[in-house]
Amino acid sequence: MRILNIETLFITEDQSVLEAMKQIDATGYQILLVSENNILKAIITDGDIRRHILRGGKLEDRVKEIANYNPKLIFEKDKDKALELMKKWSILSLPIVSESHEILSITFLKDYEIGRKFPVSAPVVIMAGGLGTRLYPYTKILPKPLIPIGEIPITEHIINNFMEYECNEFHLIVNHKKNMIKVYFSEAAKDYKIEFHDEEIQLGTGGGLSLLKGKLESTFFLTNCDILIRANYKEIYDFHKQNGNMITIVAAYKHLTIPYGIINMNNIGEIASMTEKPQYSFLTNTGFYVVEAEVLNRIEDNKAIGFPDIIEQQKGLGEKIGVFPVSERSWLDMGQLEELEVMRKELGV
Known part of the structure; x- marks a missing residue:
């Protein structure tokens, strides 16, 4: 799976949960990359949003309140192991970053394999x-x-x-x-x-x-x-x-x-x-x-x-x-x- 512009998955910490939900719906990739100056800070998935709502959270709350600041990721030098790691960790996507955590790309695993x-x-x-x-x-x-x-x-x-x-x-x-x-x-x-x-x-x-x-x-x-x-x-x-x-x-x-x-x-x-x-x-x-x-x-x-x-x-x-x-x-x-x-x-x- 390939996206033409990875920036469509970027979101900032201060945007709302509602904005994140709409962006996930629009892109269809079930994940957003919380970033600043192209540096990966966290990720937010549709599962994070669902858990927030089930806890009684509001759609007006900020992304930073529900984002995962310790996400699974892979460095560019190891990107050939991405598929293996996604299956091991049972996740659908994996950001690929440089040593300085600059976002380079993201790789996906199809839902049915999970x-x-x-x-x-x-x-x-x-x-x-x-x-x-x-x-x-x-x-x-x-x-x-x-x-x-x-x-x-x-x-x-x-x-x-x-x-x-x-x-x-x-x-x-x-x-x-x-x-x-x-x-x-x-x-x-x-x-x-x-x-x-x-x-x-x-x-x-x-x-x-x-x-x-x-x-x-x-x-x-x-x-x-x-x-x-x-x-x-x-x-x-x-x-x-x-x-x-x-x-x-x-x-x-x-x-x-x-x-x-x-x-x-x-x-x-x-x-x-x-x-x-x-x-x-x-x-x-x-x-x-x-x-x-x-x-x-x-x-x-x-x-x-x-x-x-x-x-x-x-x-x-x-x-x-x-x-x-x-x-x-x-x-x-x-x-x-x-x-x-x-x-x-x-x-x-």
Whole structure:
């Protein structure tokens, strides 16, 4: 992997965590080099930002408060050992510096090489029964799970991502055009187990899980069939387990700029304040979860319900609901036609 201008990865200590998050999203390299006069002082990764947020840190905080001032690096004279060291240390990137710590370049290791070293082997449930109305007219011909992204359907991309972490047991909850989905996967060459669960009526994004009662006994991944999460699934799973969560929501930070001046009024009809093109950052539900099997037994049979409502029910019962934040670019959603093209471009297909 090569970047045309390494300076796109440079950031200063006094910039904000929000600026770092946006820069990581824009570059897509999951790392920034904290530098001054081209001298490496520290690094900051998407993992550093995530841990900061989970500790209750603010996006307005400075980079210097969360940066790693003792990073892994390699001197130019030893750069032929970079690949070996990245695998040894289980890291995705390694800055190459001179003896005076001047930044010369950076080398990268592909995510999948890291992922294969740390299997999860958890079952995966894919909610594949929706009508796909937002993708009409494509879904007039094909069910949403079979909409192609490049040469293979979105569902196959999802399965391939999980297979990198040795997840090879898949459960598809199907309804709309379900026979087409079954035929496709019956004919596809595969080295994983797939089981279909038929909804007789539309049960929403959560109600279909009642069909899995007695069939899943362990912690499982749950995902919608129109999204891809590009993150370390082992890290998500371990976070869920270590925190004793009943459900963990993978949530993506979104950054939104209102393209207008926003006016606030007082109670006598006068202007109180005005903000020109304000920016907002917030976490949004991606439709990707880690779930304990006990949740299945608490879902009413043949009743339509969304999974967010199930989360609220579990929270009301006193269960712990965790949030694992990922960057905006880590979440690809093809739920709308314009986003479908974005996903294709991001995946290079």
